[in-house]
Every structure is written in structure tokens, then in C-alpha cells.
Amino acid sequence: MKNLKNITCPNCHSSFEIKSAIWNDIKSSIELELNQEILNQKSELQKKKDEYQKLSFRLSKEKADFHNLVEQQVAKDILVKTDSLRKKIEEEISSKKEKELDELQSKLISKTQEISGLNKLKRKMALENEEKEAKIIIKYDSMLEEKLKEAKLAVQNESSEKHKLEIMQKEKLISDLKTQLDITQRKIEQNSSQLIGEVQEIRLESLLYEIHGDTDNIVPIPKGVNGADCYQEVKTDSGVILGKILYESKFTKSFSKGWLDKLHEDNKSINSQILVLVTKTMPKELENESFGIIDGIFITRLNFIKPLSILLKYSILKVSQVQLKYKGHENKQKVLFDYITSQEFENMSKSVLKQLESLKISMDVEKKKLVKIYAEREKMIENAIMSMTQYFGNINGIVSSDAQVLKALPKAS
Structure with missing residues (x-):
């Protein structure tokens, strides 16, 4: 580095020393210019830094807004697609259920007709059996009446003392049995009353x-x-x-x-x-x-x-x-x-x-x-639970288990 305290003549190339006062003035002027330049640079740098921060903040906000917009749009698209898919599945379920109901109705009508025919046949057979039984009863009643007449004539004809004695013995036995039965019944009633x-x-x-x-x-x-x-x-x-x-x-x-x-x-x-x-x-x-x-x-x-x-x-x-x-x-x-x-x-x-x-x-x-009210409400709750269980059981049985839209539905217990 050159010695700044000496000045060299451009013509003769002779060097001589600058006085201290002049040197100090020059030094001060140069330092002032340099400091001012540094301050200017710092100010410019701070401005650019502030502009960068503002730009960065605005960019972050725009990025967040854009992200929210994208999420809203995606959610809206998902909701639209979900509703569309749910409606489609519900239509398919409804169509299938209507078809099954029609088939069940047809089977029910067919079974009803069969049962009606069987009932008619059953009634016809019952009438025939009743007629047969009536004829048999009439026949046996007639036979029994004839036998009774014969027995009555036989009894009337038997007038011997031996036969009369047997009848009296039987009547006495029946009377004794009735008396004993009455005594036993009274004892039972007395014992029951005594126990109570x-x-x-x-x-x-x-x-x-x-x-x-x-x-x-x-x-x-x-x-x-x-x-x-x-x-x-x-x-x-x-x-x-x-x-x-x-x-x-x-x-x-x-x-x-x-x-x-x-x-x-x-x-x-x-x-x-x-x-x-x-x-x-x-x-x-x-x-x-x-x-x-x-x-x-x-x-x-x-x-x-x-x-x-x-x-x-x-x-x-x-x-x-x-x-x-x-x-x-x-x-x-x-x-x-x-x-x-x-x-x-x-x-x-x-x-x-x-x-x-x-x-x-x-x-x-x-x-x-209160007992009646509690019983009625308990029955209503049981019926509601059974109806909902059957409803969800039917849906889960008809629709495939991998259908995403029905995963939230409760399964039948």
C-alpha cells in the first residue's frame, strides 16, 4: 500500500510530505463519504428486506387462501359425488326391494290360494266325517235303544227274591258310598279352612x-x-x-x-x-x-x-x-x-x-x-328396537358390505 502522507509529482516524480492538517481534512472527508455510503447501503438493504417480508407475508396469505379454496372445492366435489352415489344406491335398493316385494306378494297370493283350496278340502272332508259319524251314532243309538229295551224287559221279567235282594244290596252300597263321600268332602273342607x-x-x-x-x-x-x-x-x-x-x-x-x-x-x-x-x-x-x-x-x-x-x-x-x-x-x-x-x-x-x-x-x-303406563312404554320401546333392527338388518343383508356409503349404518344385532 502506498504511503498516503507523501505526494508524488507527476512530472518530476519527486515525492514530498503532506502536512498533517491537510491530511486530516482529507481523511475526515473520505470517512464521511464512506459512512454516508454505508448508511445509504444499509437503508437500501432495510427497504429491500421490508419489501421482501411484505412480499413473503402476502405470498403466505395467498398460498393459505388458495389452499382453503382448493379444500372447499374438493369437499364440495366429494359431497356432490357422495350424494350422487347415495341416491344411486338408494334407487338401486328401492328398485330391488320393490322387485322382492312383488315376488313375495305373488308368492303370498299363490300360497293364499293353495291354503284356500286346502281349507275347502279340509271343510269338505270334515263334513263328510261328521256325516259318517252321525250315521254311525244314529246306528249305534238305535242298536243301544233296542238292547236297553231288551234289558228292561229282561229285568221286568226277573221278579225273583234273589234279584230283588241284589238290587237292594247295590242301592245300599251306593247310599253308603255317597255318605262316605260327603263325610270325606266335609273333612277336606274343614282341614282346608283350618289350614287357612x-x-x-x-x-x-x-x-x-x-x-x-x-x-x-x-x-x-x-x-x-x-x-x-x-x-x-x-x-x-x-x-x-x-x-x-x-x-x-x-x-x-x-x-x-x-x-x-x-x-x-x-x-x-x-x-x-x-x-x-x-x-x-x-x-x-x-x-x-x-x-x-x-x-x-x-x-x-x-x-x-x-x-x-x-x-x-x-x-x-x-x-x-x-x-x-x-x-x-x-x-x-x-x-x-x-x-x-x-x-x-x-x-x-x-x-x-x-x-x-x-x-x-x-x-x-x-x-x-303407573304399572299400565310403564308396561305400554316398555312395549313401545321393544317394538321400535325390533323394527329398527329388522330394517337395518334387511339393508345390510341386501347391500354389499363394502359399500362405503352404508358403513355408517348400524348393523342388526
């Missing part, structure tokens, strides 16, 4: 246990011992017995007033304050009542024992409260008896029982309606 009665006794005790078993004592009376079926000891929370309720169960076709006297007699060994007779057949004066009182005994049916037993227990608890006011009163049983046999208690009990009976009838009606 025992079942009702067990059911009565079970109901009382369910209702009052947690708080009271339900004491069954042993079999073979004269007395009622069971009695209830009404207790306080601390276990003090406030009173007793004696229960007797009857399951017969008719009501007997003798049961009332017997129940009073049975109560002498129990000393219950309240007596209850549970019977299948109510007395005539109480046929249309839920319960009633005759000779100081409550009479009711088994299906009303729950509300009645609750009311009777409540009466004993109520009377025990009344007795606190009459502490030391000697005739406590009379106080209890007077209360539970009063018109007030009877009216209150009947009112509560009627309300419970109405509520039970209403609940039974609602229950029947």
Missing part, C-alpha cells in the same frame, strides 16, 4: 310384630291351649306395661255370635283391657264398615288391623295420661273401658280409618295406572 285359619293367625302375629314389635311385647298363645291367638302388652319407653290387647282370628264363611262369649271367657286368664276379633266374614250389622264394636269387642278384617291396632294402642297411652289425674283411682280398667267404648273414640277411629282406606284406594288406583 292357621295361616291367618300367623299373618296376624307377623303384622303385629312389624307394627309394634320394637316397643311392645307380642305374646303368642301356645297351640292346644284354650284361649285366643295372641295378646299385645303396650309398654312405655321405660318398659312399664300400661295395658293389654287380646287378639282372636277367625277365617270362616259365616260369622258366629258365640265367638264373642268365648273371647270374653278366654280373657279371664289374660286380663286384657281391649278385645279384638279379626274375621274374614263380618257380622251383618257391620258388613259395610271397616270395624265396629259388639258386646265390648272390636270386630274388623285383617287388612284393617294395622290402623286399628295403632288407634287402640294410642287409646291405652291416652288413658294412662288421664290416669295421672286420677292417681289412686281403684277402677282403672273401667276408665279405659269407658273411653274406648265411648262415642267420641268410635267416631274418631272411624274417621281416621276411612281416611286411611280412601288413601289406600287412591294409592292402588295410581299404582295400577
Whole structure:
């Protein structure tokens, strides 16, 4: 590199040194020009870079738009082709199904005609058989009538003592057999009624246990011992017995007033304050009542024992409260008896029982309606499932399994 601090004369080629001040001015001027040129270059480069970025962004956007346009067009073409293919397949299926239905209809008509012919033949043969049977019956009836006439004449002609004795023996045997049959039938009916009665006794005790078993004592009376079926000891929370309720169960076709006297007699060994007779057949004066009182005994049916037993227990608890006011009163049983046999208690009990009976009838009606509705809806669901299963099964069976348009259809189970 040449020494820029010296200047060479172009004519004589002699070199001499430039002064420092001049050199600095030149250097500064050159550096300024170079820096300006660099700045210009950088500015130009930045402009081109910005233009490139704008161009690149616009190109990317146009590319994305073009890609979206292509996808939309492809999707549209696919949808059009799919619809066209579906319509074509549906037309083919419809045409095939119509053809199959026509064939089935023709076969059905043919089979119906065959069946009609067979039915006519069957009816004809049946009539012929009936005519033959009628002729045979008439023939044998005539023969039997002749034989009976002959036998009757023979019997009429046989008037010997031996024959009369045989007839009397046979009549006696028949009479004895009838008597024995009646006795056996009555025993069977008695055993059946006794068994049903025992079942009702067990059911009565079970109901009382369910209702009052947690708080009271339900004491069954042993079999073979004269007395009622069971009695209830009404207790306080601390276990003090406030009173007793004696229960007797009857399951017969008719009501007997003798049961009332017997129940009073049975109560002498129990000393219950309240007596209850549970019977299948109510007395005539109480046929249309839920319960009633005759000779100081409550009479009711088994299906009303729950509300009645609750009311009777409540009466004993109520009377025990009344007795606190009459502490030391000697005739406590009379106080209890007077209360539970009063018109007030009877009216209150009947009112509560009627309300419970109405509520039970209403609940039974609602229950029947709900059961019917649930059954109808369940049947509708089953029919719909069967219809859809058959529908899709028919389609999958008719159309080839590789048909792309039907891959989304559910298969018949």
C-alpha cells in the first residue's frame, strides 16, 4: 500500500510530505463519504428486506387462501359425488326391494290360494266325517235303544227274591258310598279352612310384630291351649306395661255370635283391657264398615288391623295420661273401658280409618295406572328396537358390505 502522507509529482516524480492538517481534512472527508455510503447501503438493504417480508407475508396469505379454496372445492366435489352415489344406491335398493316385494306378494297370493283350496278340502272332508259319524251314532243309538229295551224287559221279567235282594244290596252300597263321600268332602273342607285359619293367625302375629314389635311385647298363645291367638302388652319407653290387647282370628264363611262369649271367657286368664276379633266374614250389622264394636269387642278384617291396632294402642297411652289425674283411682280398667267404648273414640277411629282406606284406594288406583303406563312404554320401546333392527338388518343383508356409503349404518344385532 502506498504511503498516503507523501505526494508524488507527476512530472518530476519527486515525492514530498503532506502536512498533517491537510491530511486530516482529507481523511475526515473520505470517512464521511464512506459512512454516508454505508448508511445509504444499509437503508437500501432495510427497504429491500421490508419489501421482501411484505412480499413473503402476502405470498403466505395467498398460498393459505388458495389452499382453503382448493379444500372447499374438493369437499364440495366429494359431497356432490357422495350424494350422487347415495341416491344411486338408494334407487338401486328401492328398485330391488320393490322387485322382492312383488315376488313375495305373488308368492303370498299363490300360497293364499293353495291354503284356500286346502281349507275347502279340509271343510269338505270334515263334513263328510261328521256325516259318517252321525250315521254311525244314529246306528249305534238305535242298536243301544233296542238292547236297553231288551234289558228292561229282561229285568221286568226277573221278579225273583234273589234279584230283588241284589238290587237292594247295590242301592245300599251306593247310599253308603255317597255318605262316605260327603263325610270325606266335609273333612277336606274343614282341614282346608283350618289350614287357612292357621295361616291367618300367623299373618296376624307377623303384622303385629312389624307394627309394634320394637316397643311392645307380642305374646303368642301356645297351640292346644284354650284361649285366643295372641295378646299385645303396650309398654312405655321405660318398659312399664300400661295395658293389654287380646287378639282372636277367625277365617270362616259365616260369622258366629258365640265367638264373642268365648273371647270374653278366654280373657279371664289374660286380663286384657281391649278385645279384638279379626274375621274374614263380618257380622251383618257391620258388613259395610271397616270395624265396629259388639258386646265390648272390636270386630274388623285383617287388612284393617294395622290402623286399628295403632288407634287402640294410642287409646291405652291416652288413658294412662288421664290416669295421672286420677292417681289412686281403684277402677282403672273401667276408665279405659269407658273411653274406648265411648262415642267420641268410635267416631274418631272411624274417621281416621276411612281416611286411611280412601288413601289406600287412591294409592292402588295410581299404582295400577303407573304399572299400565310403564308396561305400554316398555312395549313401545321393544317394538321400535325390533323394527329398527329388522330394517337395518334387511339393508345390510341386501347391500354389499363394502359399500362405503352404508358403513355408517348400524348393523342388526
